[in-house]
Amino acid sequence: MRAIAALLLLLGLGAVALALREGPSQPGPAAGPPPAAPPSGASGAGPGRTAPPPGAPPGGAGAAAVPRNLEGECATCHRDRQPGLLAQWDASAHAQAGVRCEDCHGSDHEAIFAERGRVPASRCAPCHERQTQEFLASAHGRAREGAVGNARLLAQVPAMQRRGCMGCHDMGRGDEGRCNGCHGAHRHSAADARRPEACGVCHMGPDHPHIEAWESSLHGLVYRATGDERQAPTCATCHMPRGTHDVSGGITIGRSGSGAVLEGEAMPIPMKRIRAETAAAEREAMLGRCLPCHTPRQARAALEDADEIKREADRLVLEARRLVEALHAEGLLDPPPEERPAHPTAGHALVLGGPMLYENQSEAERIFFDLAKFAHAITFKGAYHQSPDYTHWLGLARLKAGLEELKAEARRLRAGR
Numbered sequence: 001m002r003a004i005a006a007l008l009l010l011l012g013l014g015a016v017a018l019a020l021r022e023g024p025s026q027p028g029p030a031a032g033p034p035p036a037a038p039p040s041g042a043s044g045a046g047p048g049r050t051a052p053p054p055g056a057p058p059g060g061a062g063a064a065a066v067p068r069n070l071e072g073e074c075a076t077c078h079r080d081r082q083p084g085l086l087a088q089w090d091a092s093a094h095a096q097a098g099v100r101c102e103d104c105h106g107s108d109h110e111a112i113f114a115e116r117g118r119v120p121a122s123r124c125a126p127c128h129e130r131q132t133q134e135f136l137a138s139a140h141g142r143a144r145e146g147a148v149g150n151a152r153l154l155a156q157v158p159a160m161q162r163r164g165c166m167g168c169h170d171m172g173r174g175d176e177g178r179c180n181g182c183h184g185a186h187r188h189s190a191a192d193a194r195r196p197e198a199c200g201v202c203h204m205g206p207d208h209p210h211i212e213a214w215e216s217s218l219h220g221l222v223y224r225a226t227g228d229e230r231q232a233p234t235c236a237t238c239h240m241p242r243g244t245h246d247v248s249g250g251i252t253i254g255r256s257g258s259g260a261v262l263e264g265e266a267m268p269i270p271m272k273r274i275r276a277e278t279a280a281a282e283r284e285a286m287l288g289r290c291l292p293c294h295t296p297r298q299a300r301a302a303l304e305d306a307d308e309i310k311r312e313a314d315r316l317v318l319e320a321r322r323l324v325e326a327l328h329a330e331g332l333l334d335p336p337p338e339e340r341p342a343h344p345t346a347g348h349a350l351v352l353g354g355p356m357l358y359e360n361q362s363e364a365e366r367i368f369f370d371l372a373k374f375a376h377a378i379t380f381k382g383a384y385h386q387s388p389d390y391t392h393w394l395g396l397a398r399l400k401a402g403l404e405e406l407k408a409e410a411r412r413l414r415a416g417r
């Protein structure tokens with residue numbers, strides 16, 4: 001198949017070659033996003049559009065003026081139009097290796113407009129099979145799926161869904177996955193992607209402050225001082241060893257979102273489950289990544305302390321959950337779920353954790369959201385990333401204070417004040 005595709009490309013049949021490379025089971029370039037997906041990518045006309053794109057200069061070479069098959073013509077025309085993009089391209093390994101624009105975009109300009117210039121991971125696969133498979137197998141390959149059906153996404157206007165959620169989550173979903181989250185669309189540089197800042201674009205903020213925790217740890221300090229990954233670890237050192245694109249390796253109960261519990265253990269809010277044997281094997285894999293710089297006992301002790309901190313945080317969230325459930329059973333939530341606008345996926349049921357909204361809720365639930373979505377996550381994510389301040393003051397201290405606030409609210413409600 002690859003040989004035929006290469007031959008077709010040589011013969012100037014780029015679009016046909018691309019379709020062949022992608023295989024029959026995948027949507028062709030002009031198919032547009034799947035119907036279940038939220039409006040993705042840029043705003044504007046929907047799939048199948050052939051009209052001039054927004055921004056085409058008046059009277060200039062709009063979309064209608066662009067000939068359909070442009071094999072080999074791309075850079076000439078686009079160098080004048082987007083000189084910055086071409087500067088990125090000229091500096092890339094792709095340009096030096098003779099990779100061409102149409103290898104990623106195809107050469108049918110109508111199809112390019114119809115897909116709004118998007119380049120799914122399946123276009124990279126023929127040349128980078130291993131990275132694509134690893135990426136699709138990891139949490140990054142599911143990043144889109146995780147957000148698409150989430151109630152907090154459904155509660156947003158479409159532009160906010162596109163920019164506010166999918167801005168970080170439009171990284172994966174089977175063959176719709178995109179590779180430019182870390183690489184930059186035309187530099188496609190491995191060195192750029194290794195920088196912690198490449199991860200920090202998404203791994204930041206109150207529910208997953210990874211870049212902040214790492215920066216404020218001794219790891220961040222020594223890396224800033226030396227810029228040398230042999231002396232201090234970056235995100236890629238621990239999560240993408242030897243260039244693997246499966247970032248889910250080496251993770252146990254400290255998973256994304258609210259983390260996980262071992263199979264058989266109770267979960268205070270929706271979390272993932274992991275078998276004890278799998279967790280033990282993943283832990284050994286992670287410890288192996290610490291050994292160039294630490295002794296096994298120091299590294300193991302640090303991660304076991306983080307496990308203990310995660311379980312303590314889970315226990316506090318469980319206590320908070322029981323309290324809110326009791327208030328609900330006593331009819332004290334104001335307004336009660338039955339009298340509020342329906343939750344997008346749970347209707348009038350009480351939702352705590354998981355797809356919980358941060359709007360249309362009682363004061364008790366607002367306090368719960370803050371401690372379960374933010375303080376709980378900050379505590380254990382800070383601990384796994386060796387940041388004392390995120391672990392304690394910005395994490396656990398807020399979690400405990402939130403629980404006290406919730407208790408005070410319960411006393412107030414029960415006293416009818």
Ligand code: HEC
Binds near residue numbers: 053106
């Ligand atoms: C005759 C000039 C011309 C040629 C040749 C040309 N393009 Fe374009 N291309 C345009 C114009 C005009 C636009 C609209 C954006 C703009 O005004 O720059 C565009 C837009 C695009 C976009 C963005 C689409 C979007 O919806 O934002 C991509 C990707 C693209 N071209 C790739 C290519 C590729 C790949 C080739 C070669 C196969 C190519 N172009 C050849 C003129 C050209």
Ligand code: HEC
Binds near residue numbers: 078094104120
């Ligand atoms: C290795 C793959 C690859 C190659 C080769 C490539 N591009 Fe792109 N291009 C991308 C990706 C990825 C995007 C971003 C699309 C997305 O967000 O899905 C993009 C986007 C674009 C856009 C829209 C930019 C914007 O932000 O408005 C234009 C125009 C474009 N490419 C032109 C070109 C031209 C011209 C060439 C050849 C000089 C080229 N591309 C070569 C991967 C590639």
Ligand code: HEC
Binds near residue numbers: 128
């Ligand atoms: C037609 C084949 C082809 C396609 C399609 C292709 N690449 Fe490449 N890529 C190459 C070649 C050739 C090199 C340079 C040789 C090497 O280092 O392996 C390269 C190198 C790279 C590098 C390393 C650059 C560096 O800094 O050393 C990255 C990252 C990369 N490609 C990402 C992508 C992504 C992401 C896509 C899809 C959007 C893609 N490539 C599409 C052929 C391709």
Ligand code: HEC
Binds near residue numbers: 146193201255256
């Ligand atoms: C474009 C946004 C984006 C960028 C950039 C990004 N990530 Fe992620 N990452 C995500 C999202 C979204 C998830 C959660 C996916 C899910 O669980 O549904 C995630 C999950 C993860 C996980 C959790 C894996 C698991 O199984 O629990 C790790 C580890 C991770 N990313 C590491 C990295 C590293 C390292 C980098 C930089 C090299 C990086 N990410 C760059 C968006 C991003």
Ligand code: HEC
Binds near residue numbers: 190193
């Ligand atoms: C989470 C961020 C992230 C995403 C998403 C990502 N990459 Fe990478 N990529 C990296 C990092 C970091 C490196 C550098 C690895 C190293 O040198 O250890 C890299 C390196 C590469 C290389 C160079 C390989 C080498 O060993 O030199 C290729 C090729 C590549 N990526 C392709 C892809 C493709 C294809 C996709 C989408 C399927 C993709 N990448 C998505 C972070 C990412």
Ligand code: HEC
Binds near residue numbers: 252
């Ligand atoms: C010194 C190694 C190390 C470095 C550096 C590191 N991580 Fe982690 N990361 C871990 C460990 C250990 C876990 C939890 C493993 C477990 O579940 O047992 C983890 C977990 C994660 C998770 C899952 C949620 C969580 O926090 O528990 C994400 C996402 C993540 N890391 C992203 C990043 C990003 C982004 C960076 C860089 C800013 C980074 N990590 C730097 C070791 C590291």
Ligand code: HEC
Binds near residue numbers: 146
């Ligand atoms: C700044 C980037 C960013 C924005 C904006 C963002 N997310 Fe995330 N989201 C992430 C990252 C990174 C992770 C995984 C890291 C972690 O949780 O430790 C994640 C995790 C998640 C998870 C948990 C997945 C799991 O593995 O359990 C869900 C669900 C989610 N996001 C939905 C959304 C929704 C819905 C929106 C919009 C209302 C949104 N996100 C906005 C970056 C973002």
Ligand code: HEC
Binds near residue numbers: 218232286300
């Ligand atoms: C590339 C080298 C490197 C790797 C890999 C590395 N570290 Fe570190 N670590 C350092 C440096 C440098 C410091 C700064 C303090 C020092 O020199 O001991 C440090 C400090 C720490 C500290 C704080 C020690 C203290 O005295 O408070 C902990 C905990 C830690 N690392 C855990 C880990 C764990 C767990 C891993 C693997 C998941 C890991 N480190 C991987 C280099 C590394």
